[in-house]
Amino acid sequence: DQQVKQNSPSLSVQEGRISILNCDYTNSMFDYFLWYKKYPAEGPTFLISISSIKDKNEDGRFTVFLNKSAKHLSLHIVPSQPGDSAVYFCAASFGDAGNMLTFGGGTRLMVKP
Amino acid sequence: EPEVTQTPSHQVTQMGQEVILRCVPISNHLYFYWYRQILGQKVEFLVSFYNNEISEKSEIFDDQFSVERPDGSNFTLKIRSTKLEDSAMYFCASSEASGRVDTQYFGPGTRLTVL
Numbered sequence: 162d163q164q165v166k167q168n169s170p171s172l173s174v175q176e177g178r179i180s181i182l183n184c185d186y187t188n189s190m191f192d193y194f195l196w197y198k199k200y201p202a203e204g205p206t207f208l209i210s211i212s213s214i215k216d217k218n219e220d221g222r223f224t225v226f227l228n229k230s231a232k233h234l235s236l237h238i239v240p241s242q243p244g245d246s247a248v249y250f251c252a253a254s255f256g257d258a259g260n261m262l263t264f265g266g267g268t269r270l271m272v273k274p
Numbered sequence: 275e276p277e278v279t280q281t282p283s284h285q286v287t288q289m290g291q292e293v294i295l296r297c298v299p300i301s302n303h304l305y306f307y308w309y310r311q312i313l314g315q316k317v318e319f320l321v322s323f324y325n326n327e328i329s330e331k332s333e334i335f336d337d338q339f340s341v342e343r344p345d346g347s348n349f350t351l352k353i354r355s356t357k358l359e360d361s362a363m364y365f366c367a368s369s370e371a372s373g374r375v376d377t378q379y380f381g382p383g384t385r386l387t388v389l
Contacts, residue, residue, distance in 0.1 A: 259371065
């Protein structure tokens with residue numbers, strides 16, 4: 162069951178440049194999407210989310226874009242910093258409280274100084 | 275900033291033994307969740323809990339698993355008879371459940387090793 166997929170297992174970016182992490186989903190009933198950041202031996206840390214009624218949400222250096230027709234979302238980090246190096250997970254839900262999150266497999270981002 | 279806490283950070287047990295993983299959700303949150311991540315695999319949903327009962331569970335959450343909110347602060351996951359394949363990171367999460375969209379906040383996890 163691959164309802165949420167992150168096709169790039171890893172991404173390497175130079176400090177100061179843009180990082181773009183991608184995520185695809187297959188279930189058109191998903192209507193709330195989240196990005197989490199995870200360091201080794203820690204739990205996922207919430208970064209940013211977007212509802213399906215929007216196509217963009219911005220929070221500081223982080224912007225999430227949603228293309229519903231393509232069932233695709235992306236996370237942009239600008240400018241990238243070495244401290245951003247972590248595994249990034251996208252997750253999707255049906256939005257209502259108490260609904261499970263379906264996670265992608267994660268993308269390991271490495272930001273080089 | 276409020277956070278979800280979990281104990282222990284690492285639990286080692288023998289196959290067939292019972293384990294209880296503990297979580298303290300964020301205090302004003304109403305929904306509680308357990309997820310697990312087997313090494314090298316995706317984070318998988320196990321169960322959600324609201325108003326002292328299970329609201330949703332996955333196929334993974336079979337009769338060997340149970341959850342409980344024994345008091346006003348703790349939320350526990352019990353595995354009655356552990357199997358080797360139960361070895362994983364177990365994450366607790368909680369959400370405020372206000373409005374239509376609902377962000378879940380995760381604890382640091384408990385690493386369960388079944389020998």
